[in-house]
Each structure stands twice: as C-alpha cells, then as structure tokens.
Amino acid sequence: MREPSLxxxxxxxxxxxxxxLRGDPQVLSAARVTLQVSLGSTLLAAVLGLPVGYVLxxxxxxxxxxxxxxxxxxxxxxxxxxxxLVYGFLSRRGPLGFLDLLxxxxxxxxxxxxxxxxxxxxxxxxxxxSLDTRARETALTLGASARxxxxxxxLEARFGLLAAVLAAFGRAASEVGLxxxxxxxxxxxxxxxxxxxxxxxxxxxxxxxIALGVVLMIIVLATNMLIRLLQRT
Amino acid sequence: MSAFSLKDLxxxxxxxxxxxxxxxxxxxxxLTLVTGPNGAGKTTLLxxxxxxxPPTRGTLRYRGQVVSFGRAGLAHRRRVTLVAQDPFLFKKKxxxxxxxxALARGFKGExxxxxxxxxxxxxxxxxxxxxxxxxxxGGERRRVALARAVATGAEILLLDEPTAEVDSENSERLRLxxxxxxxxxTGIIVSTHQPEWAGPHARSQLKLSAGRVIAFSREDGxx
Numbered sequence: 001m002r003e004p005s006l007x008x009x010x011x012x013x014x015x016x017x018x019x020x021l022r023g024d025p026q027v028l029s030a031a032r033v034t035l036q037v038s039l040g041s042t043l044l045a046a047v048l049g050l051p052v053g054y055v056l057x058x059x060x061x062x063x064x065x066x067x068x069x070x071x072x073x074x075x076x077x078x079x080x081x082x083x084x085l086v087y088g089f090l091s092r093r094g095p096l097g098f099l100d101l102l103x104x105x106x107x108x109x110x111x112x113x114x115x116x117x118x119x120x121x122x123x124x125x126x127x128x129x130s131l132d133t134r135a136r137e138t139a140l141t142l143g144a145s146a147r148x149x150x151x152x153x154x155l156e157a158r159f160g161l162l163a164a165v166l167a168a169f170g171r172a173a174s175e176v177g178l179x180x181x182x183x184x185x186x187x188x189x190x191x192x193x194x195x196x197x198x199x200x201x202x203x204x205x206x207x208x209x210i211a212l213g214v215v216l217m218i219i220v221l222a223t224n225m226l227i228r229l230l231q232r233t
Numbered sequence: 234m235s236a237f238s239l240k241d242l243x244x245x246x247x248x249x250x251x252x253x254x255x256x257x258x259x260x261x262x263x264l265t266l267v268t269g270p271n272g273a274g275k276t277t278l279l280x281x282x283x284x285x286x287p288p289t290r291g292t293l294r295y296r297g298q299v300v301s302f303g304r305a306g307l308a309h310r311r312r313v314t315l316v317a318q319d320p321f322l323f324k325k326k327x328x329x330x331x332x333x334x335a336l337a338r339g340f341k342g343e344x345x346x347x348x349x350x351x352x353x354x355x356x357x358x359x360x361x362x363x364x365x366x367x368x369x370x371g372g373e374r375r376r377v378a379l380a381r382a383v384a385t386g387a388e389i390l391l392l393d394e395p396t397a398e399v400d401s402e403n404s405e406r407l408r409l410x411x412x413x414x415x416x417x418x419t420g421i422i423v424s425t426h427q428p429e430w431a432g433p434h435a436r437s438q439l440k441l442s443a444g445r446v447i448a449f450s451r452e453d454g455x456x
Binding site (some may be wrong): 065132135137138139140141142143145146148152155157 | 304
C-alpha cells in the first residue's frame with residue numbers, strides 16, 4: 001500500500017503551471033471556448049436582465065413583489081436542472097430541436113443565459129434601488145425628459161451595474177454541469193476550461209487539470225478584482 | 234397675470250393631507266417667501282409648482298396654461314426649476330453638474346459651458362468647476378446646486394429651505410446671493426421657517442400651516 005504523500009499534488013501543480021505558461025494548445029482552446037460562451041451569454045443576459053432590473057427597481061406595479069421573489073429564487077437554480085431542461089428543448093425530439101443547437105457552443109450560451117439572467121436582474125435592481133432616490137427627480141426638475149432622467153439614473157449606478165455584469169460573467173465562466181450536458185465536451189468546439197478539468201481529473205491527468213484550473217482561476221480572479229475595484233470607486 | 238394659479242388644489246399621501254390650498258394666485262415677481270413650521274406643506278407646494286408632484290385633486294396653471302405632470306409635463310419643467318432642501322449632485326465634476334440643466338434644455342457645446350461657468354462665477358464658486366461634486370462641503374454643495382438652477386435659465390427658481398442646516402456664514406452668503414438674484418428680475422420662491430429671512434427683499438409672503446394657507450401678503454398690500 002502506498003504512503004500518503006504531497007508529492008503527487010506538488011508535481012501536478014508544477015506540471016500544470018508549466019503547461020499553462022507554455023501556452024498548451026489544448027489549454028488555450030478550452031480558454032477560447034470558455035471566453036466565447038461566457039462573453040456571448042453575458043452580453044445576451046445583460047440585454048435581457050438590465051432593463052428588467054431597472055423596471056423592478058424604479059417602477060411600482062401590481063405583482064412587483066412576486067416578480068422580485070421569482071428572480072431571487074431563480075438565483076439558486078441548480079445548473080444541472082437548467083442543463084437538463086434546455087437539453088430537452090434542444091434535443092431532436094424537443095420543441096426547439098429544429099435549431100440544431102445541441103452539442104454546439106450555442107446550446108451552452110442558451111443555458112448560461114437562463115442561468116445568469118437572474119443574477120443580472122437582482123444585482124442591477126439592487127444597484128439601482130440603493131441609489132439616492134433624489135437622482136431621478138433632480139434630473140426631472142432640471143428639465144430632463146423622462147428618457148434622459150432614466151439614463152441619468154443608469155449613469156449614476158454605472159459601477160454597480162458593471163459589477164452586476166462582471167458577477168454574471170464570473171458565474172458563466174465557472175459553470176460546469178450545464179456546459180457538460182449541453183455542449184457534450186467536444187475538444188476544440190464545446191470543451192470549456194471547467195469541463196476539461198472534469199474530464200482530465202477523471203482520466204487521472206492531474207497536472208493537466210491544474211493547468212486548466214490555473215487559467216480558469218486567472219479569468220475568475222481578474223473578474224473579481226475588477227468588481228472590487230469598481231465597488232471601491 | 235399671476236405666474237401660478239392654483240384651483241381647489243389638494244395633495245394627499247395615503248390618508249394624510251399634505252397640502253390643501255384651495256384657490257390661490259401667486260404673482261412671483263422678485264422674491265416670494267413660503268413660510269411655516271415643519272409639516273406645513275412648504276416642500277409639497279414647491280414640488281407641485283415644479284411639476285414633479287401631481288396633485289390628488291385640483292389644477293395648477295402657469296401663466297394661464299394648465300400644467301401637466303409626468304411625461305407630458307416636460308414643457309413646464311423646463312420653465313421652472315427646483316433646488317431641494319438637501320440638493321443632490323450627480324457623481325460628476327462640478328462643471329458637468331452645473332451644465333446638466335442647460336444640456337437637458339437643448340443648449341449646445343460652448344454655450345452650455347459658458348452658461349455653467351457664468352452661473353458658477355455668479356455664485357462665487359468658479360474655482361470649484363474642476364472638482365468632483367462628491368468632495369464638496371455642505372455650503373459649497375448648496376451654492377453649486379443654486380448655480381445649476383441659475384444655469385438652466387428657468388423663469389422661476391423654487392428653492393426649498395436653501396439655508397437650512399448651513400452655518401451662519403454660508404447661510405448669510407446664500408441669502409445675499411438669492412436676494413441679489415431676485416433683484417435681477419428672476420422670479421424666486423423660497424420656502425423657509427423664518428419669516429424675516431429675506432428682510433425687505435420679499436415682495437410677497439405666503440404662510441402655511443398644516444397644509445393650508447393661513448395668510449398671504451403682497452408688497453402692494455393686497456391679501
């Protein structure tokens with residue numbers, strides 16, 4: 001029986017960092033796919049989620065409380081459940097099967113949009129609602145149109161809104177279950193950093209997994225540092 | 234013709250009546266004071282006149298025209314402007330803050346900057362133009378907010394308690410600026426706790442209590 005040792009872990013880290021620094025083509029390919037699907041889904045979710053966050057923060061209407069509760073509940077959506085549902089819709093027998101998106105980056109983007117839109121809605125709503133309520137009225141009393149007053153409010157909340165976008169991006173980049181189910185983990189096409197880590201660790205390629213993990217951590221760390229920087233600003 | 238004509242005007246917040254002034258003509262030539270204790274309805278009246286607080290009942294006319302509220306009230310909101318008791322400054326440079334109203338009213342480029350700079354100079358804060366608005370003292374914030382209102386070129390300035398919670402030096406400075414401005418022909422309505430605030434400069438004075446008008450005196454002696 002082997003003695004427990006840290007050498008195996010240390011060797012893995014050493015190999016991983018070297019592969020990451022050398023720019024291993026498989027690592028770079030997974031990083032490219034990760035960035036593509038994360039940026040694409042964040043962009044789409046921002047277009048959908050930011051206006052909803054604005055409406056929930058600034059308008060009073062019947063059912064608003066329920067809408068907020070729904071968005072907050074959706075924050076905790078299990079990713080594999082989203083993956084499974086989207087899989088059902090996009091599979092050949094599903095209602096959206098004709099789109100032929102399954103096991104393509106587009107399928108991962110669809111799933112990620114569903115997953116991260118609530119993040120954007122809730123964060124944007126919080127950023128806008130925590131703003132001084134006088135911001136909009138000041139703009140109106142200075143002769144701004146309703147549209148300009150709304151835009152002024154958005155500009156006042158710009159750092160909070162950007163932090164919301166970055167948080168959503170971070171969630172998308174670190175997602176694994178959904179990417180596995182919808183993308184199929186096809187090398188060079190739908191294999192993201194997270195799905196590659198899952199695969200390599202199962203194969204016992206600990207070093208390679210570490211290399212992928214290092215790149216993923218750099219992306220997530222950079223995103224979080226940006227958020228902290230914006231929050232301080 | 235009176236600047237503002239209020240007819241059967243009432244504002245209610247849930248069950249409480251904040252303002253119930255009935256019929257009232259406000260001429261607004263020079264400086265008009267709106268006085269009364271806390272909760273008298275001074276702020277609510279100014280917000281109604283500014284076009285941002287729709288009345289629960291009644292109508293408001295400005296120079297004979299019925300004032301609309303909400304989106305349709307844009308034209309009115311460009312003829313008058315309100316400086317709140319605790320004015321809000323945008324997270325921008327002081328110059329950009331002061332230029333906001335002029336930009337919103339459709340003035341362009343150099344003219345906007347010229348108006349903003351002139352208003353800042355007039356309020357004695359030209360040296361603050363390049364500062365971040367967030368770093369100003371209380372007195373500076375009030376003067377910048379006043380400059381921002383002046384730069385809009387609005388016909389009437391509505392100033393809600395412009396010297397409340399300001400030290401005596403800044404309070405006197407603001408009072409002088411406002412009375413001087415009123416002397417140049419700008420219509421100004423100031424709400425204040427102190428009836429003697431403007432000394433001999435006030436041309437009319439409206440006293441409110443619990444949302445109702447209890448006295449209205451004009452320089453010509455009519456009431």
